[in-house]
Amino acid sequence: MPIRRGSDIGSPARTRSRKKSRRLWTAGAIALSLPLGLTAAAQGNASSPFGDEPELLQYEEQFLTLYETIKDPANGYFSDEGIPYHSVETLIVEAPDHGHQTTSEAYSYLIWLEAQYGQVTGDWQPFNDSWALMEEWMIPSADEQPSNSFYDPSSPATYAPESTDPADYPAQMDPDVPVGEDPLADELSSTYGTDEIYGMHWLQDVDDTYGYGSACGGTAGDPTFINTFQRGPQESTWETVTHPSCDDFSFGGENGYLDLFTGDASYAQQWRYTNAPDADARAVQAAYWANQWASEQGNAAAVAGTVEKAAQMGDYLRYSMYDKYFKEIGDCVGPSECAAGSGKSSNHQLMSWYYAWGGALDTSAGWAWRIGASYAHFGYQNPMAAYVLSTDEALIPQSPSAGEDWGNSLDRMIEFYTWLQSAEGGIAGGATNSWEGDYGTPPAGTPTFYGMYYDEKPVYHDPPSNRWFGMQAWSMQRLAEYYYVSGDERVGPVLDKWADWVVGEVTIGEGGDFQIPAELEWSGAPDTWDPANPGDNAGLHVEVTAHSQDVGVTGSLANALSFYAAASGDTAAQETASGLLDALLANQDAQGIAVPETRGDYSRFGDEVYIPEGWSGTMPNGDVIEPGSTFSSIRSFYQEDENWPQVEAYLNGGDAPTFEYHRFWAQADIAIALATYTQLFGAEE
Structure with a gap:
């Protein structure tokens, strides 16, 4: 799962009650003409894993069964504090580099899962x-x-400046480069009476595996904020140095870890956090549905306090709409030549890859900083969240300009999807206001979107950020959900074309056998965006180069196709969604739903981690950090993991290891899809 968050470089050097009926689930302005009851595929499914009970009713039962499996302490999805782990298994390297870390994404999926539980049980x-x-x-x-x-x-x-080569770090800070003004800070402080940011940091070491818990006056063993990616788009997980979000120089080198990332005349003990906007937006999206469902049950008061907090989170989430250094949007070339923004001229109106904030640990010599991000990936856009933050009275944030900002963002997102749709139907990467992270000059002829430059693989290149099909499923689920709720005719053609492409790439066999797209390759580029006369992108192409049985992505895809089918009446999309859910349910084990995964990429445990000459330090457990260090040499705790022998044998020339992983977000995504299908196509009992 290649989630990763952008650098925060740029700082001045952390017992249920069942419903008695099921009904066609409606929301918003759209009226459905689909027949109630089972699909033709469901009615004729003689090999259903449900026995004689109608399939749709069984999907809801299976939601509750999977929910209880996830919540059973014996299955290992949660810490003692109740925090969802990234995965039950500890030896797993993706964006989190250990299974008992967690992400803001996992928290947002927990919130969404519990919203669905409230809908089903009250x-x-x-x-x-x-x-x-x-x-x-x-x-x-x-x-x-x-x-x-x-x-x-x-x-x-x-x-x-950012660089495409980790060896160019630490990046030298340059106070002479002009930066723009932040138009949100005063409004937010005035609205909420505080200067604190109400947003999630993206990564947490739940079990304090690394040992940073004692830093900055903390308690060893407690869940601890950590970070990894800091050195540009080519720095894969395998090339990172995991470090604490609050750095008091207790670990690392003379200046903690700061001088691995930024070059400065001196370093101060500091804290810094990076937000993943897609996760915060997902939490807002879930809060909207919680409010809708609780209201339908005559119990809106039960969730009103939480929904109000979701609106507040959406207020701060606007930081993701801004250029990293608040520079003006469009044709922004040259660090000094690109104009500093004023007012909201630095607002690109999209959801970028991150926003970040930090400051001095010593409040007697205080300073603080905030940055947005110049990269916008289609996979992070959430038109559903933008819609509710701009139109729903319970969720429009309190700040005077927030509702208008989110309304503008919704329109811009819809244009973004349209601009990035390939000839086949897949959605391409995104755009940036800062070419290669240093406001460089893009190649001649690079297409633009309101002056931002087309970027096939925004933010990270190892692997390319738009190779993983999961970005398609995640983001288009939100667009399909928005289409269902709003009936916005602008998105219908985009979804029609995307769904046709996807359904054509899915195969569903017998006994739990299925395949969905896994990896994509891109060629060409979109037309430069002209809102008055959009091009057809005849020169932008996508090819599915690998298929897989990624269960989490499959759950998300089934969800997306379900919403699209409910909004459009597309029978093929609905049958594909139900077929995928049946296939997933045929792959159950005692801990959830999982399939074998062969991890050839684990050969990279031996990858060298770039450390500058002359730099030396230690990890909390004593692992030495120095030139020549490798991913595994500064994570020796992996050698005590029960699954390490399989990896070690592979590194010594054996076969690539195979595991069955139980990622929390994946189990939640499947459970949510099961409940969603029942709600959209269920019949009265």
């Missing part, structure tokens, strides 16, 4: 508890972001 306490858990553990508390009061919105951060 019990809203788990939903409220999931938000409270996230607020307690994944939003930095006041003492974890202590110097925000020193932040100067007229000088948000000091510029440091």
Whole structure:
């Protein structure tokens, strides 16, 4: 799962009650003409794993069964604090480099899962508890972001260039490069009476495996904010140095870990956090549905407090709409030549890959910084969240300009999907306002979108960020959901073409055998965007180069196709969704739904991690960090993992190891899809 978050470089050097009926699930303005009851495929499914009970009713039963499997402490999805792990298994390297880390993504999936549970059972306490858990553990508390009061919105951060080569780091900071003004800070402070940021950091070491828990006055063994990616788009997980989000120089080298990433005359102990906007937006999306479902049950008051907090999160999420250094949007070339933004001229109106904030640990010598991000990936857009944050009275944020900002963002996102759709139907990467992260000059002829440059693989290149099909399923689920709720005719043609392409690439066999796209290759480029006369992108192409049985992505794809089918009446999409759900349910084991995965990429455990000459330090467990260090040499704890012998044998010339992973987000995605299908196509009992 190639989630990864952008660099925060640029700082001045963390017992249920069953419903008695099922009905056609409607929301918003769209009216459905689909018949109630089973699909033709479901009616004729003699090999259904459900026995004699109608399939649609069984999908809801299977939702509850999988929900209980996930929540069973014996199955290992949660820590003692109730935090969802990235995976049950500990030896797993993806964006998190250990299974008992977690991400803001996992928290957002927990919130969504509990919203669906409330819809099915009428019990809203788990939903409220999931938000409270996230607020307690994944939003930095006041003492974890202590110097925000020193932040100067007229000088948000000091510029440091990014590079495509990790060996170019530390990146030298340049205070002479002009940066724009932050137009949100004063509005947010005035609205909420605080300078703190209400957003999730993206990565947490739940079991304190690395040992950073004791830094900055913390408690060893507690869940701890950490970070990894800091050195440009070519830095894969295998080339990172995992470090604490609060760096008091207890570990690492003389300056903690700071001088691995930024070059400065001196270094101060500091905290810094990176937000993953797609996760915060997913939490808002889930809160919308919780409010809708609770209201239908006559119990909106049960979730009102949590929904209000979701609106607040959406207010701060607007930081993801801004250029990294608040420079003007469009034709932005040259660090000094690209104009500093004023007002909202630095707002690209899309959801970028991250926003970040940080400051001094010593509040007697305080300073603080904030940055947006210049890269917008289609996979992170969430038109459903933008829609509800701009139109739903319960979720329009309190800040005076927030509703308008999100309304503008919704329109811009819809244009973005249209601009990036390939001739075949897949959606290409995205755009950037800062070519290669240093406001460089793009190749001649690079297409643009409101002056931002087309980028086939925004943010990271190893592997390319738009190779993984999961980005298609995740993002288009949100677009299909928006289509179902709003009936917006602008997105119908995009979804029609995408769904036709996807359904043609899916195969469903017998006994749980199925295949969905896994990896994509791209060629060509879109036409430069002209909103008055959009091109047909005849020169932009995608090819599916590999298929897989990725169960989490399959759940998300089934969800996307279900919403699209409910909105459009597309029978093939609906039958594909139900067929995929049946195939997933045929792959159950005691801990959930999983299939074997062969991990050839684990050969990279021996990859060298770039460390500058002359730099030396230690990890909390004593592992030495120096030139020549490798991914595994600074993570020796892996050698104690029960699954290490399989990896070790592979590194010694054996076969690539095969595991069955139980990722929390994947199990949640499947469960949510099961409940969604029942809600969309269910019949009265």
